[in-house]
Structures are given as C-alpha cells and as structure tokens.
Amino acid sequence: MSGTKRETGFTFTIDGVEITAYAGQTIMEAADEAGVYIPRLCDHEGLRHQGSCRVCTVKAGGRSVAACTQPAAPGQAVENETPRLTKMRRDLVEMLFHEGNHLCPICEASGNCELQAMAYRLDMTEATRFPYLEPCRALDASHPDIALDTNRCISCGRCIRASQDVDGKGIFGYVGRGIHRRVAVNGENLADTDAEVTDHAISAEVCPVGCIIRKRVGFTVPIGEREFDHGLIGHDIEEKRK
Amino acid sequence: MDNGHKTGNGVSTAICGTAPVPAEEIEAICAQFGNDKHRMLDILREVQDHYRCIAPATMDHVAASTGLTRIEVEGVASFYSFLSLAPKGRVTIRLCNDIVDRFSGVSEVACVFEEELGLKIGETSNDGAFSLEYTPCIGMCDQAPAAMVNDIVLTKLTPETARSAAQALKAGRSPEQLISERFEALTPSERALHMVDNNIRHAGEVLLGPVPEDAGLAKAATITPTQIISAIEESGLRGCGGAGFTTGRKWRFAASERAEKHFVICNADEGEPGTFKDRVLLTERPHLLIEGMTIAARAVGAREGILYLRGEYVYLRELLLQVLEERRRRGLLGKDILGVKGFDFDIRLQLGAGAYICGEEGALISSCEGLPGEPKTRPPFPVNRGYLGYPTVVNNVETFCHAARILDKGAAWFNAMGMEGSHGTKLFSVCGDCLNPGIYELPYGHTVRELLAMVGGEDAAAVQVGGPSGTMIARDSFHRKLTFDDLATGGAIIVFNGERNVLEIVEYYMSFFVHESCGYCTPCRVGNVFLQKAIQKFRKGLANPEDIDYLKDLSGTIIETSRCGLGMTSPNPVLTTLKNFPLVYSAVIKPSKDGIRDTFDIQSAIDGARKIAKRRSYIFDKDFTQ
Numbered sequence: 095m096s097g098t099k100r101e102t103g104f105t106f107t108i109d110g111v112e113i114t115a116y117a118g119q120t121i122m123e124a125a126d127e128a129g130v131y132i133p134r135l136c137d138h139e140g141l142r143h144q145g146s147c148r149v150c151t152v153k154a155g156g157r158s159v160a161a162c163t164q165p166a167a168p169g170q171a172v173e174n175e176t177p178r179l180t181k182m183r184r185d186l187v188e189m190l191f192h193e194g195n196h197l198c199p200i201c202e203a204s205g206n207c208e209l210q211a212m213a214y215r216l217d218m219t220e221a222t223r224f225p226y227l228e229p230c231r232a233l234d235a236s237h238p239d240i241a242l243d244t245n246r247c248i249s250c251g252r253c254i255r256a257s258q259d260v261d262g263k264g265i266f267g268y269v270g271r272g273i274h275r276r277v278a279v280n281g282e283n284l285a286d287t288d289a290e291v292t293d294h295a296i297s298a299e300v301c302p303v304g305c306i307i308r309k310r311v312g313f314t315v316p317i318g319e320r321e322f323d324h325g326l327i328g329h330d331i332e333e334k335r336k
Numbered sequence: 337m338d339n340g341h342k343t344g345n346g347v348s349t350a351i352c353g354t355a356p357v358p359a360e361e362i363e364a365i366c367a368q369f370g371n372d373k374h375r376m377l378d379i380l381r382e383v384q385d386h387y388r389c390i391a392p393a394t395m396d397h398v399a400a401s402t403g404l405t406r407i408e409v410e411g412v413a414s415f416y417s418f419l420s421l422a423p424k425g426r427v428t429i430r431l432c433n434d435i436v437d438r439f440s441g442v443s444e445v446a447c448v449f450e451e452e453l454g455l456k457i458g459e460t461s462n463d464g465a466f467s468l469e470y471t472p473c474i475g476m477c478d479q480a481p482a483a484m485v486n487d488i489v490l491t492k493l494t495p496e497t498a499r500s501a502a503q504a505l506k507a508g509r510s511p512e513q514l515i516s517e518r519f520e521a522l523t524p525s526e527r528a529l530h531m532v533d534n535n536i537r538h539a540g541e542v543l544l545g546p547v548p549e550d551a552g553l554a555k556a557a558t559i560t561p562t563q564i565i566s567a568i569e570e571s572g573l574r575g576c577g578g579a580g581f582t583t584g585r586k587w588r589f590a591a592s593e594r595a596e597k598h599f600v601i602c603n604a605d606e607g608e609p610g611t612f613k614d615r616v617l618l619t620e621r622p623h624l625l626i627e628g629m630t631i632a633a634r635a636v637g638a639r640e641g642i643l644y645l646r647g648e649y650v651y652l653r654e655l656l657l658q659v660l661e662e663r664r665r666r667g668l669l670g671k672d673i674l675g676v677k678g679f680d681f682d683i684r685l686q687l688g689a690g691a692y693i694c695g696e697e698g699a700l701i702s703s704c705e706g707l708p709g710e711p712k713t714r715p716p717f718p719v720n721r722g723y724l725g726y727p728t729v730v731n732n733v734e735t736f737c738h739a740a741r742i743l744d745k746g747a748a749w750f751n752a753m754g755m756e757g758s759h760g761t762k763l764f765s766v767c768g769d770c771l772n773p774g775i776y777e778l779p780y781g782h783t784v785r786e787l788l789a790m791v792g793g794e795d796a797a798a799v800q801v802g803g804p805s806g807t808m809i810a811r812d813s814f815h816r817k818l819t820f821d822d823l824a825t826g827g828a829i830i831v832f833n834g835e836r837n838v839l840e841i842v843e844y845y846m847s848f849f850v851h852e853s854c855g856y857c858t859p860c861r862v863g864n865v866f867l868q869k870a871i872q873k874f875r876k877g878l879a880n881p882e883d884i885d886y887l888k889d890l891s892g893t894i895i896e897t898s899r900c901g902l903g904m905t906s907p908n909p910v911l912t913t914l915k916n917f918p919l920v921y922s923a924v925i926k927p928s929k930d931g932i933r934d935t936f937d938i939q940s941a942i943d944g945a946r947k948i949a950k951r952r953s954y955i956f957d958k959d960f961t962q
C-alpha cells in the first residue's frame with residue numbers, strides 16, 4: 095500500500111504522537127512506518143490481515159478496534175499503550191496460553207516464540223487466574239521434513255494465509271467452530287499434502303510459536319542467543335523512531 | 337481399516353460403515369448446484385441428507401467438482417451443527433434443550449427416548465437407524481419441550497407422547513407419519529400448522545391484523561426508488577432483529593453505492609433462545625415478507641435476493657418455496673414486476689445448517705457465499721460491499737414486513753404509533769412461566785409489568801428481555817419500558833418464576849454462547865469458556881468473594897476485544913444478573929479462611945484417578961460405605 099499516492103497523506107495521533115498515514119492504510123501499517131509498535135500476533139508482514147487474535151486492540155474514536163484491520167482516519171485520536179489496553183492484551187495472551195499446552199522450558203521455540211515474547215513485553219509476571227483447558231491433540235510427524243504440534247497452536251492462521259496466498263498451495267485450513275476450531279491440513283496428514291520444507295508457510299518466520307517444526311534444525315541456535323533473548327518483541331519497529 | 341481413501345474404481349468409502357458412495361453420485365449433486373462453490377452449503381446439505389454424513393472421501397469429490405481444496409470443504413462441513421463427518425442415523429432426533437425446554441421437562445422426554453431406542457444422548461445406533469442428540473433453541477419455546485425429527489417438528493412433548501413417537505419410529509413409521517397419516521396429501525401450510533401452533537395472542541395494527549394483499553408493492557411500483565426510501569426513513573422504522581439500525585438509512589447507503597449489482601437478503605435466522613416471532617410471520621405472513629423484500633429491491637436496485645432460513649425451520653421450506661413460485665406465476669417476482677419495465681427481482685431460498693452466529697449480518701453473508709459462518713471484517717460494511725462483494729441490504733423478517741405495510745399506509749401512520757425513537761409496533765415472543773405464551777404485537781412503550789399482566793405472568797421473579805444477549809431483570813425493574821432506549825429487544829421475553837435457579841439459567845446461557853461462538857477471535861472463543869467454568873464454580877459453592885471481580889473483569893475484556901456482536905454481548909447473562917440479582921451470587925460465595933483456597937475440592941480432584949484405579953482413596957474419601 096505504501097509507496098504510492100503519497101501526496102494524499104493525512105495525520106492522526108497515537109497516544110498523542112502525530113502519525114502520517116495514507117489512504118487505505120490500517121492504523122497498524124501507519125504506526126509501523128512511524129516507528130510506533132502496536133502488539134500483534136495474528137498479523138504478519140506480507141500476509142493478508144485477519145484480525146483474530148485481538149492483541150492489537152486499540153481505542154479509536156472512543157471505540158475498541160483491531161489496529162491491524164481498522165483503516166486509519168484523518169484527525170483520529172488513537173490510544174495504544176494505556177494501562178487498560180495493556181491489561182486486556184495481557185488477558186488475551188493469557189487466554190492463548192491457557193487454551194493450548196505451553197511448556198516453554200522444553201519447547202523448541204523458546205526464545206524465538208512471539209507468544210512468549212509478547213508475555214514478556216506485556217509484563218505477564220504473575221500467576222494467571224484462568225483455568226487450563228489442556229487439550230490433547232495428536233502430533234503429526236508423518237512428513238519427512240516437517241512436524242506439526244498443534245497443542246501449541248494459537249489459531250493465528252498465519253500458516254493458512256502464507257500457504258494460500260504466498261505459496262499458492264492451501265496446505266492449512268481451519269476446521270470446526272468455537273473452542274473446537276483448530277488448524278488442520280489438506281489431507282489425512284501432512285505427508286498426504288504437497289507441503290515442502292522450503293514453503294514460506296513452513297519457514298521460521300510464519301508460525302509465531304512452536305507448532306510448525308522443521309525437523310533436524312531444533313536447538314541449533316542455543317537459548318540465550320535467540321531472537322527475543324536480547325530485546326523485547328517490537329524493538330525493531332520502535333528503533334525506527336530513534 | 338479403510339479411512340475413507342479413494343479406491344481404485346473411484347468409489348468412496350466412508351468411515352465406519354456407511355455404504356460407499358460412487359464419485360458420480362457426488363458429482364451429480366454438485367452439478368445440480370452448477371458446481372458453484374458459493375452453493376457449498378446446499379451441496380453439503382444434500383450430501384448429508386443422502387448419505388447421512390460427509391465422509392472424507394466425499395469431500396474430495398466435492399472439492400474436485402467445485403474447484404476447492406478438501407480442507408476448504410472440510411472447513412464448511414465441520415462448522416455447521418447439522419452437518420456431520422461421521423454417519424448420523426437415518427432418523428435423527430434432536431431434542432431442544434433450551435432453558436425453557438429444560439424447565440418444561442425435556443430431560444424426562446430424553447429418558448424415554450433413550451430407553452425406547454436403547455441409545456444415550458449423543459449416540460447413533462449401530463444399525464444406523466437412529467441418532468439422538470440435544471440441540472440449542474429451535475424456536476418452539478411457547479410449546480416446549482420440542483424436538484426435530486429429521487425435518488419434522490414435534491411440540492409439547494410429554495413422556496407419554498415421546499414414548500409413542502419412539503415406538504412408532506421403531507416400528508418403521510416415517511417421521512412425517514407421526515404428524516399425520518395423510519401427511520403427503522396436506523398442503524405445505526397445513527403441514528406446518530399441524531406441527532406447530534402459532535399462538536398469536538394479540539394481533540396489532542401493522543403485522544398480524546388484517547393485511548391487504550400486495551398493497552404496499554402496488555404503491556412502490558408507482559413511485560420512485562428515492563420516494564420509497566424517504567417513506568421508510570420518515571416512518572422511523574428501525575431494524576427489528578435487535579441492533580435497531582435505521583432501516584431507511586441502510587437502504588439509502590446501499591442505493592447510493594454504485595455497483596454492477598445489488599442484493600437484498602432476508603435474515604430469517606432468528607436464533608436467540610426464546611424468540612420465535614419470525615417463525616410466526618413466515619407461516620402467517622409469507623407474502624407480506626416477500627412483498628417487503630421486493631419493495632427493498634426496487635428501492636436499492638437489486639435484481640437478486642436471498643431468503644436465508646435457519647436450518648431449524650426446515651419444516652417451513654416447502655411453504656416458502658410454494659409462495660415464491662406462486663408469486664412468480666402472478667408476476668410479483670421475476671421480470672417486469674407488476675408490468676413495470678425494468679423492475680426485475682427474484683429470490684432464492686438458502687437454508688442454514690444449525691449455526692446461531694449466522695444471524696449476524698456478516699456471518700449470514702459468509703454462509704450465503706458457501707463459507708463457514710464467520711462474521712466479516714468491518715469496514716467494509718455490507719451496504720458497501722456485502723454478498724460476493726456487492727452492496728447488500730440485510731434486514732430481518734419483521735423489518736421487511738413492516739416496510740411493506742409502511743408503503744401501503746404511509747410513513748405518518750406508522751410513525752404515530754409507539755414512542756419517540758421507537759416507532760410502530762413490535763412482535764414480542766413470550767415464553768416461560770406464564771399462562772399464555774405466544775406472540776403479542778404491541779406498540780413500543782409498554783412496561784414489562786403491563787406485558788406480564790397480559791401474558792399471565794404476574795408472579796414472575798425474573799424476566800429475560802431480549803434473550804441471553806439481552807438483559808435479565810428482577811421485580812424492582814418491571815416498571816421499565818420495552819423501547820430501544822430503555823430495554824431494547826429483538827422480541828424475546830422469557831418469564832421465570834421464583835422457583836427457578838438464576839445461576840442455572842446463567843450457566844445454560846453461557847454454555848449456549850460457548851457452543852455457538854464461531855471461534856474466530858480469541859476473547860470469545862476462549863474467554864466464554866472461562867466464564868462458563870467460573871459460573872460452574874459458583875453453582876458448586878466453590879467461589880470466593882474475589883471471584884465476583886473476576887467475573888466482571890473477564891466479562892469486560894471479552895466485551896471490549898471481541899470482533900462481533902456475539903462476543904460483545906455474551907457476558908450479559910453474567911453481568912446483568914450480577915447487577916440485578918446480587919444476592920443470588922453472595923448467597924453461594926464463601927470467603928476463604930487463612931488464605932487457603934476453599935475452591936479446591938479434593939474429592940473432585942482425585943475423582944478421575946479414583947475411577948481409573950477403581951479404588952477409593954483411604955485418606956480423602958469421606959464415606960466408606962458408598
């Protein structure tokens with residue numbers, strides 16, 4: 095979206111900071127360009143916006159909206175980092191932890207995991223109050239190069255969009271509804287699909303957690319040297335402002 | 337073991353024991369719907385009806401015929417309650433377990449069915465003859481307990497009538513024969529009236545009183561689309577589904593959108609437990625409804641319309657198809673309606689498949705497009721980009737009926753009824769603990785107390801206004817008015833007397849929302865499960881005083897961060913009862929002693945282990961004689 099029709103720009107504010115946006119940009123896109131980080135899990139650069147995790151919830155014009163799908167509007171006052179919003183985002187992240195099975199110390203994604211990193215960023219330091227739902231989902235290790243452990247899936251749908259729109263394959267999809275909604279593959283199991291380890295959907299950047307596992311590369315980068323071990327999630331965007 | 341893979345000759349076999357389905361048969365079904373992926377719901381309903389399930393291998397064939405992937409087909413097949421990947425009985429009995437049905441004795445009825453059919457709820461018999469299950473509100477709360485037996489509705493069940501129905505079915509009689517020996521000879525309208533009473537208790541001036549045939553449409557044909565929209569705007573008509581958006585403005589937005597096509601969709605998917613007014617209009621005033629849709633089509637320039645009928649009302653399908661056919665014959669649908677050049681409009685009936693969320697505008701459109709019933713991201717709004725991306729007007733049954741009457745009698749006539757901000761009349765569907773459950777057409781502005789007097793519900797202790805997503809009020813609020821500005825309601829009024837357990841009602845409503853959440857967004861998908869569990873804790877007497885704050889806090893997050901109206905209102909049963917029935921909660925909470933959590937129940941904690949080990953715990957079991 096950016097790069098074209100720059101002359102039609104307008105401004106609005108996020109937490110009092112003036113931001114320039116262009117027609118058709120979402121609040122999050124404009125914020126990213128200006129170096130203001132809005133927490134997110136289901137949204138990912140290069141993929142269609144989905145608006146499902148709700149971690150990017152901001153207040154705009156007095157209403158709570160998802161920053162990743164809500165178009166920026168001229169003159170609008172957006173609230174991003176208020177205690178109330180941070181608290182609600184933490185609730186959402188906690189919900190995702192409790193919906194699945196997360197044992198960070200033994201997880202291959204630890205240190206590279208966006209869910210875990212978001213918990214740090216949002217100060218999830220106390221014991222949570224939610225009950226654990228403890229699902230029991232089968233591990234799909236049928237494919238020679240890829241394994242799928244949806245016990246840690248946060249239903250962000252990034253793999254679905256990446257496979258459909260970038261790889262042109264459609265290996266993943268949602269099935270079921272409500273609390274039973276989950277990610278499944280286009281066939282009996284992963285080996286039954288045309289998934290390849292070189293697909294964008296399988297790459298390390300798409301799945302934010304440790305569900306889509308590339309075999310034989312686990313723990314090659316030691317914990318302590320991983321992506322979020324040295325900086326909070328979002329620091330790369332915030333650095334643009336300095 | 338065969339897991340539903342294709343065999344060499346292209347014949348599909350289903351999981352567990354249904355007969356293999358030749359690919360050509362599935363292809364023929366798809367061809368019937370033009371191999372159109374947007375007709376996926378129709379295709380899958382047809383497959384389900386024929387083969388009792390949508391087996392993995394049949395999904396492969398459907399995908400191949402419609403140009404989709406199997407996972408896309410599975411996404412639809414696994415979303416709707418009435419579609420199943422595992423075989424269902426040739427006769428599927430769905431008992432409504434709405435709270436009103438529970439209070440009217442559905443569990444006794446369920447026991448009889450279980451006993452007679454030798455099945456437990458949720459099971460299918462080995463010979464594939466019967467399935468028995470519970471289903472959420474089927475819109476028959478005024479004649480509960482009720483059930484769907486395939487496409488047939490049974491009402492006012494008792495253990496005795498349930499027994500004879502079960503025995504008749506076992507003896508090989510068809511569900512239709514349960515209604516009448518000469519079912520085949522009855523007209524669609526007679527069939528509907530044999531199954532379901534309409535219980536019109538009070539007919540008002542607009543919808544249920546005498547209605548001249550097509551007078552509104554005749555008027556609409558003589559004036560311009562702009563004049564139609566102005567009349568609707570001046571009348572003050574607001575959407576009758578619950579949200580209350582101004583109808584005229586909606587039409588104006590859609591009309592002013594320049595596009596190749598426009599669509600008009602009727603939302604006949606009332607699913608709010610306790611509402612059944614659309615059912616009555618669909619049966620008693622189907623022509624008025626289609627008339628209203630046709631007027632809307634002229635107003636916004638639509639040539640195509642869809643009547644989306646909830647799957648639970650499948651018993652009205654033939655009736656509605658006949659009405660559409662008759663109107664085509666009479667030149668009231670089709671080309672040059674009423675002889676007006678270029679006034680072309682026709683309607684297709686789209687049947688749902690058991691998903692409350694499809695009552696939400698965007699989800700309804702998704703469902704019409706053959707997708708899982710998930711709400712759409714807004715903006716764009718349906719009036720700008722709706723069905724298949726074209727500007728679309730979605731209104732509910734009652735709203736279209738009102739519109740037709742307004743065109744006939746004039747905006748001022750309608751505007752004069754009711755109150756400022758809430759004009760005209762409203763259909764209230766009243767059920768629960770009252771003498772005369774049924775439909776009341778009243779001008780806006782009556783108090784709850786006045787309504788209770790009319791329905792014979794004076795000893796009410798609690799009234800649920802607007803269904804679970806609405807407000808539960810106690811006696812001290814019965815002076816409040818039924819208007820958009822005070823107690824807004826899509827029409828559902830459920831009366832509870834002092835014998836009823838408020839927390840049981842709340843827990844049922846939360847389980848309803850858990851069941852009906854589409855699952856798209858985190859707060860609604862997960863948060864509602866937590867709310868339900870928390871209410872269970874209160875009911876078991878395991879809650880602390882702090883748990884009240886937890887309920888409020890969690891509710892706040894769900895409401896503020898959810899993506900559509902379902903999650904934005906699902907905590908209402910909890911919040912409105914906390915506010916209006918605080919004593920109910922404080923009566924069951926126990927403060928924790930010395931910081932030790934009372935909420936931990938050792939008996940239930942070890943129960944699983946106890947069952948697996950088939951032994952009692954010598955330390956923790958209270959009673960060794962058990």
Ligand code: SF4
Nearest residue numbers: 197198201207303304
């Ligand atoms: S996926 Fe992330 S949050 Fe979950 S266990 Fe692994 S590291 Fe922890």
Ligand code: SF4
Nearest residue numbers: 247248250251253301
């Ligand atoms: S598998 Fe990973 S990318 Fe796919 S939905 Fe789950 S968490 Fe998201």
Ligand code: SF4
Nearest residue numbers: 854856857860900903
């Ligand atoms: S609020 Fe509930 S029903 Fe609405 S989109 Fe989210 S999960 Fe689906």
Ligand code: FES
Nearest residue numbers: 134145147148162
């Ligand atoms: S990032 Fe916006 S909803 Fe997930």
